Amino acid sequence: MATPSSLIAPVASAGRPAAGARIAGLGVYRPSTVISNEEAAVAAQVDADWIAQRVGVQERRYATAGESVLSMAVEAGSKALADAGATAEDVDVVILATCSMPSSMPNGAASVAAGIGCRSAAGFDVNAACSGFSHGLAVADALVRAGVAGGVLVVGSERMSDWVDAGDRNTGPIFADGAAAALVLPSDQPAIFPVAWGSDGDQAHLIAISAVTGHMEMAGRKVFRWTTTSLNSVIDEACRRAAMAPADLKAFVPHQANLRIIDALAQHIGSPGLVTATDLTDAGNTCGASVPLAFHALRQSGRVHSGDPVLLFGFGAGLTYAAQVVLCP
Structure with missing residues (x-):
């Protein structure tokens, strides 16, 4: 030993x-194992198209x-x-x-x-x-x-x-x-810039594991409202801490929660040439793995290159959030 x-x-x-x-x-x-919308829809008793339209997930x-x-x-x-x-x-x-x-x-x-x-x-x-x-x-x-x-x-x-x-x-x-x-x-030079992060514990109950069922429960509409109304300032602050304007960003890699949330946050950045990761479509919401999975997929696609400034942005249960600009490896 x-x-x-x-x-x-x-x-x-x-x-x-x-x-x-x-x-x-x-x-x-x-x-x-790949689960299609048709399979997921049967279990959830919804229509497969409803999943695609409401969330953006295909599989x-x-x-x-x-x-x-x-x-x-x-x-x-x-x-x-x-x-x-x-x-x-x-x-x-x-x-x-x-x-x-x-x-x-x-x-x-x-x-x-x-x-x-x-x-x-x-x-x-x-x-x-x-x-x-x-x-x-x-x-x-x-x-x-x-x-x-x-x-x-x-x-x-x-x-x-x-x-x-x-x-x-x-x-x-x-x-x-x-x-x-x-x-x-x-x-030799910073390639991970200062994080803009925080939490809103007063709303922690919106996403939690039920003590009764042992399953995750989420108040989807309230979480959607929080992400689309409260998090834009976090994007702005992460850019400020990197001494960049949002228009300087080459790509945006948000948590893959919901395609409508991703679109709303990307619209706030407002850069016409911005490349936005949408790994959600093929991977679903993988929680703490979603940002790096989406970053890797974007890099593999060739749409971002070494040295490009990319905004990573995680948010979710807690409620917690953290965003930082990084240079693509």
Whole structure:
């Protein structure tokens, strides 16, 4: 068994404060089972076209028995390292953004670190639901810039199908499963800009796990109203903190909650050339994994390129929100 000092040494040697931090690589894992609107509609007792029109989802993916929050996170994290040309030895901290672990103890991040092979890394979970990845990215940026960590792996991984009732039209046809990760490394110049974040705990009851049923319940109309009336200022503040105007943005990657919400927020930005991620159509709402999944898909499409300024914006249960401008890896 390794001694405590030998375990701590790799993390403590992270180095001096950095001028900035950057996303060096992205990786994803999409479950194998595809659920069509026709299938989801039968369970929720709605019309398939109703799902497409009200939410914007055409199909979603559900994890099988062998695809857990942890296994999907390991796959996505490993791919992020490969994308960056890095190894497990480059990771000092693993942050797992999730709200769908089957149990609160043990945490998931330590197991993800072990699964990837970075066994000496610090590991902790962040539960900010749909804004979890954006919160984790902000923490990773701060750790790297402070010199506390030389490399931080941020993973969003969710099995929301475990927590929703397929017969509930407000949640069943919407939420889905998947994982995505980003490796954050030091940079000579900032490529992750200061986060604009906060919460509105007075409305936490709008999205919650029922103590009676054990299923997620959501007041959809009230959440829609909150996102489309209260979050525009967060976009403006994230741009201000990056010393950019909204028109400077090349792309917008919001939480993939609802296509009408995505359209409303993109219209507020108002840039005619803005590229907006709509991974929701094929992936559903994957909660804490949705922002990095959508970012990866947008990058893979070739519609954004290395160095392009991209606004990432997570929001959801809590109610929580976090937005930051990043430069595309």
